[in-house]
Amino acid sequence: MLYKRSSTLFSEAEKVIPGGVNSPVRAFKSVGGTPIFIKKAFKAYLIDEDDNQYIDYINSWGPMILGHAHKPVVDAVIEKTKLGTSFGTPTEIETKIAQLAVSMVPNIDKIRFVNSGTEACMSAVRLARGFTGKDKIVKFAGCYHGHSDSFLIQAGSGAVTLGVPNSPGVTKGTAQDTLLTRYNDIDHVKQVIEANKDEVACVILEPVAGNMGCIPPKTGFLEELRSLCDTNNILLIFDEVMTGFRLAKGGAQELYGIAADLVCFGKVIGGGLPVGAFAGREEIMNYLAPLGPVYQAGTLSGNPLAMAAGLAMLTELNNDREIYKRLADKTAYLHKGIAGVLDKHQILHTINRVGSMISIHFSKNEVVDFESATEGNNERFKAFFQGMLKEGVYIAPSAFETWFITDALTYEDLDKTIEACNKVCKLL
Ligand SMILES: *Cc1c(COP(=O)(O)O)cnc(C)c1O
Numbered sequence: 020m021l022y023k024r025s026s027t028l029f030s031e032a033e034k035v036i037p038g039g040v041n042s043p044v045r046a047f048k049s050v051g052g053t054p055i056f057i058k059k060a061f062k063a064y065l066i067d068e069d070d071n072q073y074i075d076y077i078n079s080w081g082p083m084i085l086g087h088a089h090k091p092v093v094d095a096v097i098e099k100t101k102l103g104t105s106f107g108t109p110t111e112i113e114t115k116i117a118q119l120a121v122s123m124v125p126n127i128d129k130i131r132f133v134n135s136g137t138e139a140c141m142s143a144v145r146l147a148r149g150f151t152g153k154d155k156i157v158k159f160a161g162c163y164h165g166h167s168d169s170f171l172i173q174a175g176s177g178a179v180t181l182g183v184p185n186s187p188g189v190t191k192g193t194a195q196d197t198l199l200t201r202y203n204d205i206d207h208v209k210q211v212i213e214a215n216k217d218e219v220a221c222v223i224l225e226p227v228a229g230n231m232g233c234i235p236p237k238t239g240f241l242e243e244l245r246s247l248c249d250t251n252n253i254l255l256i257f258d259e260v261m262t263g264f265r266l267a268k269g270g271a272q273e274l275y276g277i278a279a280d281l282v283c284f285g286k287v288i289g290g291g292l293p294v295g296a297f298a299g300r301e302e303i304m305n306y307l308a309p310l311g312p313v314y315q316a317g318t319l320s321g322n323p324l325a326m327a328a329g330l331a332m333l334t335e336l337n338n339d340r341e342i343y344k345r346l347a348d349k350t351a352y353l354h355k356g357i358a359g360v361l362d363k364h365q366i367l368h369t370i371n372r373v374g375s376m377i378s379i380h381f382s383k384n385e386v387v388d389f390e391s392a393t394e395g396n397n398e399r400f401k402a403f404f405q406g407m408l409k410e411g412v413y414i415a416p417s418a419f420e421t422w423f424i425t426d427a428l429t430y431e432d433l434d435k436t437i438e439a440c441n442k443v444c445k446l447l
Pocket of ligand 1: 134135137138163165225229230258260261285286295
């Protein structure tokens with residue numbers, strides 16, 4: 020494949036945009052090579068500036084669950100645009116999407132819309148602190164909740180799980196209020212909470228982790244977290260930015276039958292426009308301004324175009340009784356095909372899958388937390404990524420990302436993907 024125009028565009032971009040990209044993972048730093056500039060997309064396919072076509076498994080990192088340029092979503096945005104793009108006043112469509120979201124997702128009475136998943140998680144944590152009157156938060160290593168200061172934390176050295184900043188610009192003071200624990204390790208969470216008795220406002224996690232590859236919660240893990248939070252007067256926050264409206268209409272809460280106190284959304288809820296949201300029980304949500312004391316705001320929050328895209332997307336998902344089964348079936352088919360190929364070529368691997376989230380780890384060990392996720396063979400992943408790209412299959416340019424399956428993928432696309440995998444694995 021030729022990437023001539025992409026290379027030129029990237030050099031131009033680098034002069035005026037740091038690293039040439041507006042979000043780091045797009046820069047291909049962990050896989051090498053030059054990022055590919057996409058011109059347009061339809062259904063399950065991306066077309067780049069050099070007119071190469073790819074089967075897409077990034078899908079804008081999740082939102083395009085029904086495929087690219089999905090007609091009901093595109094039409095809704097075009098129609099709304101003609102009426103003006105932003106007013107800074109309440110609009111009817113905000114209530115409509117709120118009603119629909121509240122009817123689809125269990126355990127939420129009210130929802131507040133923001134512009135990104137980052138904002139949703141940042142605001143949910145502020146609300147949890149305000150509501151409980153406590154300062155510390157518990158997060159899990161390898162879970163991603165956007166780039167607000169409280170979450171850019173890594174494990175400190177020593178036995179004490181005090182967080183330290185993992186980016187310059189995050190203060191030690193902020194880091195001290197974030198306690199880091201191990202995913203799927205309930206005893207570790209218990210220890211951390213015990214050591215910070217009456218100081219923890221909330222535990223926040225991805226109920227199915229998707230930002231260290233796909234890692235499902237172990238049986239009982241979410242239940243035990245729920246009861247641990249109840250015992251200690253701690254709010255449980257499910258960050259469903261990735262899993263919300265993807266694993267089920269009601270996200271992971273519905274799939275696992277666990278009630279969170281606050282839930283964060285992003286990605287699918289915006290249908291490909293910049294939208295995030297957080298939601299919860301009335302007593303907690305009423306703590307937000309203007310009803311309550313916890314401040315939170317946004318000039319473009321609830322923007323009509325974004326709400327139109329989101330409403331069209333959620334309406335489609337709500338009306339299609341078979342959608343989640345179709346998605347899970349396609350993902351299972353891909354899993355079986357790829358596992359067969361990897362076995363045939365005797366390539367060590369672990370494949371994790373939940374619903375329409377799947378990831379391949381080039382490691383023979385079970386992948387259950389951040390530590391085990393980092394044991395994968397990264398050189399092999401790089402070669403795999405580059406090989407698949409040459410074969411016209413676009414997976415995320417990082418070993419720590421989930422593949423997102425969309426309903427637009429046909430079984431023919433899946434077969435082509437498995438065959439591409441076969442060709443690439445011969446050379447690994
Ligand atoms: C993508 C993601 C975020 C951040 O959302 P942005 O819209 O990129 O700010 C937060 N949490 C999870 C689980 C995510 O996958």
